[in-house]
Amino acid sequence: MSVSPPPTVPLPSGYAIPQLGLGVYQLPREETAKLVIAALQSGYRHIDTARLYRNEREVGEGWQASGLKREDVYLTTKLDKVGTGEKSSQDAVRKSARWLNVEHIDLVLIHSATPGKEKRLGAWRGLLQSKAAGLVKSIGVGIRHLEELFTEFGNSEEVKPSVNQIELHPWCQQRDIVTYCRKKGIVIEAYSPLVRAQRMSDPTLRSIAQKHSRSPAQVLIRWSLQHGFVPLPKSSSPERVRENADVFGFELDTEDMSELDVLDGGKEGAVTWNPIDCD
Numbered sequence: 001m002s003v004s005p006p007p008t009v010p011l012p013s014g015y016a017i018p019q020l021g022l023g024v025y026q027l028p029r030e031e032t033a034k035l036v037i038a039a040l041q042s043g044y045r046h047i048d049t050a051r052l053y054r055n056e057r058e059v060g061e062g063w064q065a066s067g068l069k070r071e072d073v074y075l076t077t078k079l080d081k082v083g084t085g086e087k088s089s090q091d092a093v094r095k096s097a098r099w100l101n102v103e104h105i106d107l108v109l110i111h112s113a114t115p116g117k118e119k120r121l122g123a124w125r126g127l128l129q130s131k132a133a134g135l136v137k138s139i140g141v142g143i144r145h146l147e148e149l150f151t152e153f154g155n156s157e158e159v160k161p162s163v164n165q166i167e168l169h170p171w172c173q174q175r176d177i178v179t180y181c182r183k184k185g186i187v188i189e190a191y192s193p194l195v196r197a198q199r200m201s202d203p204t205l206r207s208i209a210q211k212h213s214r215s216p217a218q219v220l221i222r223w224s225l226q227h228g229f230v231p232l233p234k235s236s237s238p239e240r241v242r243e244n245a246d247v248f249g250f251e252l253d254t255e256d257m258s259e260l261d262v263l264d265g266g267k268e269g270a271v272t273w274n275p276i277d278c279d
Contacts, residue, residue: 021046036062089126171269
């Protein structure tokens with residue numbers, strides 16, 4: 001099954017990001033390349049990896065083997081803790097570009113908030129320099145510490161984050177962060193949009209899935225898309241990777257969206273470590 005590539009979303013940097021991406025967190029290295037190939041052949045144009053995942057090289061192998069041109073594949077990676085700092089972030093970008101076998105990376109994010117404020121600010125300075133050097137097209141974060149960046153660097157399109165990547169699904173909607181990002185014009189990416197498969201038997205979700213003759217996973221991805229997020233579903237199954245891409249031929253109605261929205265449990269609904277309480 002092959003589907004059309006997803007629509008794109010404009011970023012503050014002036015570039016655009018495909019609205020659906022493949023997450024590759026915890027995918028075994030020996031499986032990553034074939035899943036990337038399956039995803040790109042199924043219509044995905046956006047692959048989300050990280051230094052921490054230790055599979056950047058395999059992502060690079062996969063996109064090259066897909067037959068697509070470099071300009072048709074959107075690649076995201078993220079700094080690890082070691083890369084949080086001004087010089088270390090620049091070094092990390094260069095290393096990631098080598099692993100991914102590209103001259104530039106489309107999007108690089110600060111992945112960890114735990115090294116502290118000064119390290120985060122240093123990492124942002126390094127990312128700005130990498131962007132100015134042409135090694136990175138857009139930069140962003142995966143943390144809640146956005147105000148400190150605006151205080152330190154200002155609000156211009158050239159220096160503001162293009163993206164904030166946070167856990168998002170009906171049971172953890174992070175509404176304060178979402179509202180803040182929307183006010184600032186920051187695109188919101190949703191990781192763990194499938195709730196790590198922990199809620200697939202939820203009665204509300206299953207009822208909506210049956211109503212549309214779709215899988216619960218497809219309904220969760222549609223929920224993210226219709227809220228304007230960029231979901232990053234992950235699966236180790238090529239068949240499910242393909243199924244998860246087939247989400248642009250139906251829509252949830254207002255009642256469906258409302259029924260899912262009321263499932264929000266706040267931070268208690270998170271299924272991963274959530275950095276919202278990290279200083």
